[in-house]
Amino acid sequence: MSQYPEPLEKLIKELKKLPSIGQRTAERLAFYLLNQPEENAMLLSQAVLDLKTKIRLCRECFNFSEEELCTICKDGHRDRSMICVISHPPELWKIERCNGYHGLYHVLGGLISPVNDVHPEDLHIDGLMRRIEGGAVQEVILALDPKVEGEATSMYLARRIKTYGISTTRIAQGVPIGRDLEFADELTLNRALQGRVSI
Amino acid sequence: MSRIKKTAGFIIRSINYGDTSRIISVLSQDEGKVSFMAKGARKIESKFGSALELLTLTEFVYYQKEGLKLLSQASTLNPYSKLKSDYDRLEVALRTARWLQRLLEEDHGEPSVFLIYKDFLEMLCSMLEVEHFALYELSFKLKVLASMGLAPTLDRCALCNKAPERSWFSLEKGGLLCQNCRSGGEAHERPLNLGIAKGLNMLLRLPFEKLTRIKLSQDVTAIGTKLIDEFTSHHLRPLMQQRKHLAQN
Numbered sequence: 060m061s062q063y064p065e066p067l068e069k070l071i072k073e074l075k076k077l078p079s080i081g082q083r084t085a086e087r088l089a090f091y092l093l094n095q096p097e098e099n100a101m102l103l104s105q106a107v108l109d110l111k112t113k114i115r116l117c118r119e120c121f122n123f124s125e126e127e128l129c130t131i132c133k134d135g136h137r138d139r140s141m142i143c144v145i146s147h148p149p150e151l152w153k154i155e156r157c158n159g160y161h162g163l164y165h166v167l168g169g170l171i172s173p174v175n176d177v178h179p180e181d182l183h184i185d186g187l188m189r190r191i192e193g194g195a196v197q198e199v200i201l202a203l204d205p206k207v208e209g210e211a212t213s214m215y216l217a218r219r220i221k222t223y224g225i226s227t228t229r230i231a232q233g234v235p236i237g238r239d240l241e242f243a244d245e246l247t248l249n250r251a252l253q254g255r256v257s258i
Numbered sequence: 259m260s261r262i263k264k265t266a267g268f269i270i271r272s273i274n275y276g277d278t279s280r281i282i283s284v285l286s287q288d289e290g291k292v293s294f295m296a297k298g299a300r301k302i303e304s305k306f307g308s309a310l311e312l313l314t315l316t317e318f319v320y321y322q323k324e325g326l327k328l329l330s331q332a333s334t335l336n337p338y339s340k341l342k343s344d345y346d347r348l349e350v351a352l353r354t355a356r357w358l359q360r361l362l363e364e365d366h367g368e369p370s371v372f373l374i375y376k377d378f379l380e381m382l383c384s385m386l387e388v389e390h391f392a393l394y395e396l397s398f399k400l401k402v403l404a405s406m407g408l409a410p411t412l413d414r415c416a417l418c419n420k421a422p423e424r425s426w427f428s429l430e431k432g433g434l435l436c437q438n439c440r441s442g443g444e445a446h447e448r449p450l451n452l453g454i455a456k457g458l459n460m461l462l463r464l465p466f467e468k469l470t471r472i473k474l475s476q477d478v479t480a481i482g483t484k485l486i487d488e489f490t491s492h493h494l495r496p497l498m499q500q501r502k503h504l505a506q507n
């Protein structure tokens with residue numbers, strides 16, 4: 060079997076390391092790039108490099124940032140009495156796009172998961188406690204995945220935050236909008252009933 | 259033709275696969291440790307719902323396709339909610355799931371391991387005192403090792419069968435050694451007080467429900483846990499190498 064020229068082979072190999080890209084897609088992308096003007100290839104490679112050299116973690120909330128403090132932490136219009144705790148930055152942008160929350164965030168960098176040898180000290184939990192000790196925070200909202208590791212992390216955090224005497228809440232769990240109740244999973248439906256609200 | 263099969267078991271690991279799927283490891287009732295590919299399990303509208311949550315006892319319907327077990331249905335038999343509503347219990351349960359996951363070989367395993375884990379999780383649900391969790395965890399590990407034919411000899415010298423005056427625990431021989439039988443100065447020998455060995459032996463032999471009635475010193479749990487973890491790792495090393503070797507060929 061004859062091989063592609065070395066540089067092409069190398070690019071295909073690198074592209075294949077990306078999520079949900081297999082051999083065929085990698086080949087298609089590589090050939091596409093090969094047919095592009097050199098300038099486009101430069102822009103792409105520079106953008107990839109910039110990711111690694113220009114982005115760091117925000118000193119306060121551990122969100123991705125270009126400066127020491129991220130744009131949200133620097134924004135004077137945000138409600139500084141609320142911190143929404145999430146596991147990874149993509150969830151932060153998801154919540155931002157909903158446009159319904161105007162407080163601050165805190166990115167843990169994962170979830171407590173003894174099954175995968177991830178323990179509280181491996182996450183940005185001490186940073187969160189320092190922010191709470193700062194005194195301005197009145198409510199911590201836990202917005203973590205509704206699965207066992209998310210629950211474990213929520214319970215652990217709730218226990219630690221309780222010692223500061225501030226309110227800890229958790230986002231509601233229930234039936235997704237636009238779906239039939241009939242097909243809801245029992246555990247989900249149970250949580251939805253527990254979390255019912257007056258109308 | 260692929261054949262539809264059914265089994266039940268505890269989910270002891272769940273890893274994301276691709277954008278929407280998961281691979282889950284199960285400690286099953288009748289097939290030991292098995293892994294399933296659960297396509298679309300991460301989607302919010304997944305048909306598997308909460309049945310694929312860690313530490314849930316679930317019934318699985320699957321079929322084998324090209325060396326892969328594809329999950330077609332999953333229904334919760336027991337969610338073990340009590341276990342999941344308390345951090346300390348959950349932490350112990352998840353930690354032991356990891357221990358099992360590392361210890362057991364894929365598509366192998368004693369059916370008794372499932373029963374021991376089930377007993378252990380139920381015990382954990384009903385226990386009130388956090389400070390006892392570690393003792394039960396140690397007893398659980400000893401029981402699992404025993405069911406796999408790795409029970410350490412703790413009441414006599416593993417080589418000459420005599421009751422020793424002073425004793426060492428050999429990670430290699432998997433049990434106590436007396437002054438005469440020990441090789442001396444070996445990296446895998448640990449001095450072990452006979453009293454602690456006796457305590458460990460009780461944790462190995464007594465059923466969970468009897469453990470509340472015995473009084474053991476804190477040392478048994480602390481020293482025993484360290485020793486048994488070392489012993490497990492010592493036995494896992496050749497197993498890991500073997501697995502790696504198999505994977506490469």
Ligand SMILES: [Zn+2]
Pocket residue numbers: 117118119120121122128129130131132133
């Ligand atoms: Zn920030």
Ligand SMILES: [Zn+2]
Pocket residue numbers: 415416417418419420435436437438439440
């Ligand atoms: Zn001897």
